[in-house]
Each structure stands twice: as C-alpha cells, then as structure tokens.
Amino acid sequence: MEPPPPPPWDGILPHRSERNKSTSEEYSPSAIPTPINFVNLKPWRKPHDHKFLLPKKLINNGADLTFFHTTEAYRDIMEFVMKLNHSVCPRLLSNGRVQTFVLSEDEEDEGKYCVQVRRVREMLGKVEQVIEQVPAEDYADRRFGNRAFRRFYEVVFGKRGELFEGLGFNEEGAMAELGVYLMGSWGSPERLDYGTGHELSFLAFVGGLWKLGYFGTGEVALRQIVLVIIQRYLQVVRRLILTYSLEPAGSHGVWGLDDHSFLPYIFGSAQYTKPIKDEDDPVPLEGSAPGTPKPSEVSNAASVQNLRKENMYFSAIGFIYDVKKGPFWEHSPTLYDISGISHGWGKINKGMIKMYDAEVLGKLPVVQHFPFGSLWKWEQATDINMRPQGSTLHAASQPVPTTILPTRPYMTTDDERVVKYIEQGRRSSDGVPGRASNQYSITKAPWAKD
Amino acid sequence: MSDLDRAIAQLRACRPIPETEVRELCHKARELLIEEGNVVTVNAPVTICGDIHGQFHDLMELFRVGGDVPDTNYLFMGDFVDRGFYSLESFLLLLCLKVRYPDRMTLIRGNHESRQITTVYGFYDECLRKYGSANVWRYCCDVFDYLALGAIVLGASYTLPASPGRPLATPPGADVEIEVCNADQQIISQFLRKGRGDPPNGSMENGVVQQSNGVSSSTPTNTGPPGSGASGSSGGSLGNPAGAVLCVHGGLSPLIDSIDKIRLLDRKQEVPHEGAMCDLLWSDPDEIDGWGLSPRGAGFLFGADIVKVFNQKNDLSLIARAHQLVMEGFKEMFDATIVTVWSAPNYCYRCGNVAALLELSEDDSGLGVLARSNGDVNRSDGGFPGGGAGPLRGVLTESEVDSKPLLPGPARRYRVFMAAAQDSRGMPAKKPVADYFL
Numbered sequence: 001m002e003p004p005p006p007p008p009w010d011g012i013l014p015h016r017s018e019r020n021k022s023t024s025e026e027y028s029p030s031a032i033p034t035p036i037n038f039v040n041l042k043p044w045r046k047p048h049d050h051k052f053l054l055p056k057k058l059i060n061n062g063a064d065l066t067f068f069h070t071t072e073a074y075r076d077i078m079e080f081v082m083k084l085n086h087s088v089c090p091r092l093l094s095n096g097r098v099q100t101f102v103l104s105e106d107e108e109d110e111g112k113y114c115v116q117v118r119r120v121r122e123m124l125g126k127v128e129q130v131i132e133q134v135p136a137e138d139y140a141d142r143r144f145g146n147r148a149f150r151r152f153y154e155v156v157f158g159k160r161g162e163l164f165e166g167l168g169f170n171e172e173g174a175m176a177e178l179g180v181y182l183m184g185s186w187g188s189p190e191r192l193d194y195g196t197g198h199e200l201s202f203l204a205f206v207g208g209l210w211k212l213g214y215f216g217t218g219e220v221a222l223r224q225i226v227l228v229i230i231q232r233y234l235q236v237v238r239r240l241i242l243t244y245s246l247e248p249a250g251s252h253g254v255w256g257l258d259d260h261s262f263l264p265y266i267f268g269s270a271q272y273t274k275p276i277k278d279e280d281d282p283v284p285l286e287g288s289a290p291g292t293p294k295p296s297e298v299s300n301a302a303s304v305q306n307l308r309k310e311n312m313y314f315s316a317i318g319f320i321y322d323v324k325k326g327p328f329w330e331h332s333p334t335l336y337d338i339s340g341i342s343h344g345w346g347k348i349n350k351g352m353i354k355m356y357d358a359e360v361l362g363k364l365p366v367v368q369h370f371p372f373g374s375l376w377k378w379e380q381a382t383d384i385n386m387r388p389q390g391s392t393l394h395a396a397s398q399p400v401p402t403t404i405l406p407t408r409p410y411m412t413t414d415d416e417r418v419v420k421y422i423e424q425g426r427r428s429s430d431g432v433p434g435r436a437s438n439q440y441s442i443t444k445a446p447w448a449k450d
Numbered sequence: 451m452s453d454l455d456r457a458i459a460q461l462r463a464c465r466p467i468p469e470t471e472v473r474e475l476c477h478k479a480r481e482l483l484i485e486e487g488n489v490v491t492v493n494a495p496v497t498i499c500g501d502i503h504g505q506f507h508d509l510m511e512l513f514r515v516g517g518d519v520p521d522t523n524y525l526f527m528g529d530f531v532d533r534g535f536y537s538l539e540s541f542l543l544l545l546c547l548k549v550r551y552p553d554r555m556t557l558i559r560g561n562h563e564s565r566q567i568t569t570v571y572g573f574y575d576e577c578l579r580k581y582g583s584a585n586v587w588r589y590c591c592d593v594f595d596y597l598a599l600g601a602i603v604l605g606a607s608y609t610l611p612a613s614p615g616r617p618l619a620t621p622p623g624a625d626v627e628i629e630v631c632n633a634d635q636q637i638i639s640q641f642l643r644k645g646r647g648d649p650p651n652g653s654m655e656n657g658v659v660q661q662s663n664g665v666s667s668s669t670p671t672n673t674g675p676p677g678s679g680a681s682g683s684s685g686g687s688l689g690n691p692a693g694a695v696l697c698v699h700g701g702l703s704p705l706i707d708s709i710d711k712i713r714l715l716d717r718k719q720e721v722p723h724e725g726a727m728c729d730l731l732w733s734d735p736d737e738i739d740g741w742g743l744s745p746r747g748a749g750f751l752f753g754a755d756i757v758k759v760f761n762q763k764n765d766l767s768l769i770a771r772a773h774q775l776v777m778e779g780f781k782e783m784f785d786a787t788i789v790t791v792w793s794a795p796n797y798c799y800r801c802g803n804v805a806a807l808l809e810l811s812e813d814d815s816g817l818g819v820l821a822r823s824n825g826d827v828n829r830s831d832g833g834f835p836g837g838g839a840g841p842l843r844g845v846l847t848e849s850e851v852d853s854k855p856l857l858p859g860p861a862r863r864y865r866v867f868m869a870a871a872q873d874s875r876g877m878p879a880k881k882p883v884a885d886y887f888l
Contacts, residue, residue: 144777252533252571252572254535324799327877334884337884347887351888354886443561445748446570447723
C-alpha cells in the first residue's frame with residue numbers, strides 16, 4: 001500500500017515537532033516550490049444529503065491542541081487559506097503581460113461579482129447598518145470597550161434568520177451550523193474585544209459556505225471571496241473596533257504583528273507576489289510582481305494612503321495609521337522589520353502563512369474558542385500524512401486535562417443560552433473585559449483558565 | 451559615581467547601555483533593594499506614579515511635569531515594562547536613578563515585573579531584539595525579585611500648600627482637598643474638603659471650584675474631579691489628622707488584613723500564581739461587596755467594605771494603586787479611600803487616555819510625623835517603630851473597627867499630562883525578522 005501523500009503545505013511549513021527549535025535552519029527557505037495540490041478540499045455536490053451538527057468547542061488543553069493539528073478541520077482551514085492565497089497571486093498572461101488582482105471601491109465593479117459573492121457582501125452591509133442603529137453609549141463606569149457592543153451583538157443575533165435568507169439559505173441545519181461561525185466573527189460581547197480568533201471564525205463561515213458548494217468551484221469566486229468578501233468583512237470589523245473601542249484580544253503591545261488582524265497580511269502580500277503562469281503553479285516563495293510597491297512603503301504614510309485602496313496588506317497598515325499615534329517603527333516594530341525583507345512579497349507571504357500557522361492556529365488562547373461540527377471536523381485526517389506530531393513547546397506548556405471547561409456562550413447557537421447571556425450582559429454594569437485575552441486595559445494571567 | 455552618571459545620561463537620551471553595564475547595575479540595585487523591607491516607608495513630600503509600560507518618552511514628560519530627580523521624591527508603583535517599545539530604557543533609567551539617589555526614588559513591584567508575564571507581553575522580545583540574547587532580560591528579572599511589594603507614605607499634609615498660580619476663587623479659609631493641574635502647572639479644578647458634620651456621602655457641589663476653560667471641561671459637578679469619588683469624610687481638626695497612605699501595585703488580598711502581614715512575606719521570588727504576594731500585585735477594586743473572582747485569572751476583586759475595614763484597622767486614610775487603565779489618569783473610588791493612578795498616556799499608542807501623577811506634600815504643622823526606623827538601609831528616613839501601625843494602636847477587635855472613624859485623607863494634587871510630542875524621533879535600522887520570514 002502506498003503511503004498517503006504529504007499535506008499541501010509541506011515544504012512551506014516545518015514539521016510541528018520542529019517548530020520550536022531555537023535555530024531557524026531546520027525550516028529555512030531551502031526546500032521550496034512544492035506544487036500545491038489540493039486533493040482534499042473540494043466543494044461538496046450535495047450538501048442536502050449532509051447531516052449538519054451544532055458546532056462545539058472541543059479544545060480545552062495542550063493535548064487537545066496537539067490533536068487539533070492532526071484533524072480534518074485543521075487540514076481544511078490550512079488548505080482553504082492557501083487556496084484563497086493562491087487565487088489572488090498575480091498571473092503571467094500568454095501575451096507576456098502581468099495581471100494583478102486589486103481591491104476595488106468602485107460600485108460599478110459590483111456587476112462583475114458573482115451573485116453569491118454579491119449576496120454575502122450585501123449581508124455584511126446589513127451587519128454594518130446595525131452599527132449605525134446602535135451608537136456607542138456614554139456611561140460613568142466605562143473603562144475602555146463600550147458595552148453598546150453587546151446590544152449590537154444582540155441585534156445581529158436576532159437578525160440571523162434574515163441574514164441567511166438574503167444568502168438564499170433556508171436549510172435549518174446549515175443555518176444553525178454556519179450561524180455559530182458567523183456570530184463568532186464580530187468579537188466577544190462578554191469581553192468587548194476582537195482578535196484573530198474572531199477573524200478565524202469568519203474564515204470558517206465563508207469556508208463552510210464554500211465547502212457546501214455555495215460559491216461553485218471556480219477560481220474567480222475564490223478570488224472574490226478574498227478581495228470582496230473578506231475585505232468587506234474587515235471594513236465592518238474596523239468600524240466595530242472604532243465604534244465600540246473593542247480591545248485587541250491578544251495584544252503584546254508593540255511586539256505583536258497587529259492588534260486585531262492577520263489574514264489581510266497573508267492575502268495582501270499574495271496580491272504582490274511574483275506572477276504565476278497557471279492555476280497549477282504554486283505560489284512563488286520569493287519575488288514580487290513588476291511594478292509593485294516596495295515593502296518599505298509601509299512607513300511612508302502618504303504611500304499607505306494610496307495603496308490601502310488596492311491592497312489588503314496596506315489596507316491593514318492604513319488602519320494602524322488611523323488608530324495609532326506615533327512613529328510607525330515604534331508602535332509596529334514587527335511590521336517595520338518585515339518591511340526590510342529584501343526577497344520580495346513572496347518571501348513575506350510565505351512567512352505570514354508560517355506565522356499564521358504558529359501564532360494563530362498554534363496558540364491555545366486563540367483556537368480554544370473554535371468549535372467543531374460537520375463542516376470543520378474534529379476527526380483525525382487519515383487521507384494525508386500529517387506526520388508524527390511532536391507536541392509543541394506551546395502545547396506542552398498548556399494546562400493538562402482536568403475538568404471540562406464550559407463552552408463559551410457566544411460560540412453556541414443555543415438561542416436560550418445566548419439570550420440569557422445577553423440579558424446578563426445588559427444587567428452587569430462593569431464591562432470589565434478579561435479572561436482569555438491580553439487586552440491592553442487589563443493584563444490577564446497566562447496561567448488562568450478561561 | 452561618574453560611571454553611573456554617564457549611564458544615566460545615556461539612558462536619558464534613550465540609548466541602551468552595554469550588557470556588561472546592565473549586569474553591574476542590576477547587581478548594585480539588588481544589593482540595595484535586598485535591604486529594603488517588603489513595605490518601604492516613605493516620607494512626604496512624595497510624587498506617586500502608576501504604570502509606565504515602556505513609554506519612555508512619556509516618562510520623560512512625567513519628569514518634566516513632576517520635577518526632575520533628585521529634586522522631586524518619586525514613588526513608582528510598578529509595571530515599568532511590557533507592551534511599550536522602550537521597556538528596557540525606561541526600567542534601566544529608573545533603576546539607575548534608584549541606585550544613584552536611593553532616598554529619592556522608590557520602586558515597587560508590579561505584576562509585569564515577572565519572568566512569566568514579560569515573556570508573554572513583550573519585554574522578553576524587546577531584550578532579545580535589542581541585545582540579541584536574553585541575558586539582559588535575565589539580569590532585569592533577577593532585580594524584579596527584590597523589588598518591594600508596597601510602600602507606606604507618612605507625614606503627608608492635610609492641607610494643600612499654595613501652588614505658584616492659584617487663580618481659582620476659593621472661599622476664604624476653605625480647605626482644598628483635591629487639586630487637579632495640567633502639564634503647564636495650571637490649576638484645572640479644586641475640590642474643597644467638606645466641613646464637619648456634613649453627611650459623608652453628601653453632594654460635592656458646593657465644594658467644587660472650577661475654571662470654566664479648564665482642559666477637563668467634562669468634569670462632573672457633583673462627584674468630585676475627573677475620575678474621583680466623593681471627598682474624604684469629616685476633617686478639620688488641628689495639626690495633621692491625615693492617616694498614612696499605602697501604595698501597592700494592584701490592591702488587597704483576602705490573606706492580608708494588616709500591613710504587618712505584608713512585611714512577613716518572603717518576597718524574593720518570582721511572583722507566584724496565587725497567594726498574598728500575587729494578590730497584592732494583581733487585585734482590583736470593584737463595585738461589589740466583599741471579595742470576588744478577578745476576570746484576570748489572578749488576584750481578586752474587592753469592594754468598598756474591604757477597603758474601609760483595612761484602612762481603619764491599619765490607620766490608613768488612602769490606598770494608592772495603579773494596575774488599571776483609567777481614561778482620566780486617576781480615579782478615586784469608595785469615598786476616596788482608594789485611588790488608581792495611571793501614568794502611561796495614550797496607552798499602547800491608541801487608547802486616547804491622559805496620564806496622571808499624585809503629589810502628596812509635606813506636613814509642616816509640626817504634628818503627626820512619627821519617628822521611624824524600620825532598619826531600611828540607604829534610606830535616611832527610617833521606618834515605623836516596630837513596623838506598621840499595629841504596635842501603636844494594638845490589635846483592633848471587630849467592634850473597635852466599626853466604631854473608629856475613617857481617617858481623613860491627605861490633600862492631593864493630581865498633575866495630568868498627555869503623551870509626549872512625537873515629531874523628532876529618527877527612523878532606526880530594521881532588525882532581523884522572526885524565523886518565519888527567513
């Protein structure tokens with residue numbers, strides 16, 4: 001019997017067991033281009049044959065985290081990220097010209113979006129309208145995050161049916177399962193914060209739709225998922241952050257990549273990589289498309305203002321400029337250092353994917369909130385060789401299984417519980433955020449159980 | 451010592467000192483700190499500061515607003531490091547000043563002065579980035595273990611000495627309890643002490659004198675200055691009736707009912723995950739009764755009743771603490787029995803908050819200052835006889851606590867300041883990136 005094929009990220013990502021070694025040689029650039037062959041992740045043909053499940057939180061400790069990295073859910077998340085990443089890479093056309101894919105704020109471009117993309121975009125617009133209906137409150141004991149966000153959350157929760165209707169969905173099970181991911185996308189009403197875990201939840205929502213065949217199989221739809229849907233989502237999220245002063249859920253102060261987001265740095269760097277010839281080419285791991293800006297433009301405020309309109313990386317940088325005062329190199333030293341990389345956007349793109357895998361999918365405080373169901377499965381992937389999973393240092397230093405921790409209320413579609421929670425939230429006057437996050441208005445103990 | 455002065459000059463210019471000098475400095479600092487008690491006694495006048503979090507340029511602004519060392523006597527309540535870009539420069543400068551002027555600089559430990567926390571919240575990364583190795587981080591952490599856990603301020607004046615400009619129309623003979631000034635030494639608002647017999651929770655309305663064009667135009671009219679609670683309770687006796695002030699980074703602990711119990715802790719260790727030492731650095735006051743679980747996962751929440759009993763039992767009039775971002779820079783709570791002081795303006799470059807420092811002036815009434823000697827070396831002001839308030843007052847029973855009035859707080863001057871100007875900082879060379887990008 002033949003051994004199963006390696007995972008598509010082989011050669012880009014190091015073995016998990018090697019990722020915490022102090023020297024970088026173990027997984028440095030050497031073994032590149034491995035063709036990315038998406039064998040596993042394909043849209044399903046008959047979603048109505050499928051038995052949907054209400055997603056459940058299942059990661060509670062270091063051992064669960066280690067297991068997570070062998071699951072179908074992990075495999076599919078990574079593959080979906082890389083599929084999306086691949087779709088926005090510039091193309092070398094047969095006439096020798098290079099086609100790049102950029103953001104557009106032009107309403108006329110809407111006609112070019114496929115109908116499903118347009119619907120999801122409209123749905124995000126409806127969510128944005130709720131922000132307008134629910135202004136931030138002024139109250140005496142306010143600390144940082146604004147508790148009007150809880151009202152926003154409640155209103156969006158109440159509109160779930162309507163939102164899914166707009167997508168053309170009427171299947172109860174699918175709505176329930178996807179609804180959990182959708183509601184996990186806006187931030188935490190309890191802690192009044194937002195971070196990469198919430199961003200991951202939105203990715204799972206869109207990825208779930210894609211798996212169900214909602215967007216079809218074409219690459220165009222994938223590209224529009226990135227440049228239209230995810231970008232629109234990020235716009236809504238940025239507005240949420242500004243309106244309700246949502247704290248970063250996981251801030252290391254200046255020493256993190258970004259206070260709130262990660263995906264725009266992956267896809268934005270992909271938009272500028274060296275062009276590929278056709279769909280089967282792997283994403284180049286070095287080099288940039290001709291005419292793309294230098295990475296060092298991130299510290300040039302004027303360039304950022306221009307480029308944020310066309311590129312997701314600069315769009316995210318632009319938001320940092322919006323909210324932070326002070327020299328860029330000082331408040332964002334990690335991004336500043338990355339901007340000195342001399343091997344082009346491909347190099348940055350590869351690094352971002354590795355970093356996402358390690359710092360988002362590899363961190364218990366982030367992924368412990370991720371729930372598993374029928375679309376993102378808590379089952380060991382057997383069709384590919386995930387290789388022996390050495391427990392990472394991070395996983396090993398996490399709490400060992402003791403008691404089953406309660407599911408986070410915002411990650412369930414159990415309406416009664418959510419409504420009860422929202423009512424509690426309304427009654428509570430403190431608004432003190434905390435628990436699993438490193439928000440800046442409070443420091444949370446790393447050893448605390450969430 | 452010229453080497454030290456040179457290091458101070460270099461750090462004031464925001465330039466890190468070489469690793470060998472850091473090692474030497476940390477060694478000296480440890481020798482000094484090891485002689486301090488868990489609770490350091492500090493004589494007023496003193497300027498009390500909250501979290502700094504590596505905001506070096508804002509620390510310079512703090513010194514500009516509060517006066518330079520050694521002219522001003524400073525007490526920093528911890529959280530020098532993490533989150534900001536200049537934790538290293540900020541902490542080393544404060545440490546140099548501590549070694550150079552031990553009597554004029556008191557540093558107590560915050561929850562971020564810990565190995566475990568600094569590896570999560572940035573200081574470790576910063577040291578690696580700036581020195582290429584973790585040695586300096588290690589030296590600093592060894593110093594953290596020796597920092598005092600708290601301080602007692604004695605001899606703070608009940609009345610506020612006239613400040614250079616007192617433009618506000620205070621009623622004749624009125625006692626100013628709280629004064630809020632901006633960074634340019636202008637008085638923004640004053641709050642008068644209530645007369646005898648006023649109800650303890652009475653409205654402050656009549657006691658407020660405000661400048662109409664003050665920075666803090668949103669000051670509530672009946673709840674004290676921005677971030678402040680009501681005034682202290684009855685006062686107005688002769689001499690210096692003000693009780694002592696306890697300074698601690700976080701707050702109280704259910705395991706600590708007297709200051710003496712803090713003195714008995716073995717503090718020379720990494721901050722434990724639980725227990726009294728942990729609580730002092732992690733707890734927060736909250737609008738609850740008694741004790742509550744902290745959302746931080748360490749320390750506790752404690753209510754007004756806890757503070758009241760603790761202050762009564764320990765002859766304190768006020769607890770000054772830091773640890774929580776407050777948008778106005780300071781926030782008095784629970785009838786002004788506890789105050790949060792926050793000294794990192796526009797925290798994390800984006801919170802939009804102002805910072806504050808708290809000045810307690812020296813009592814010159816000739817009364818109420820106690821002779822102290824608690825054996826602190828390198829501190830000319832010694833300490834409380836026998837340590838703490840216990841031996842002076844004896845152990846109080848519950849009923850005595852109930853009947854004893856709260857001591858009135860010292861007069862408090864808050865200086866509020868904003869983030870330092872950002873213009874003239876050059877762009878540094880890019881450093882090697884994380885492994886992911888190699």
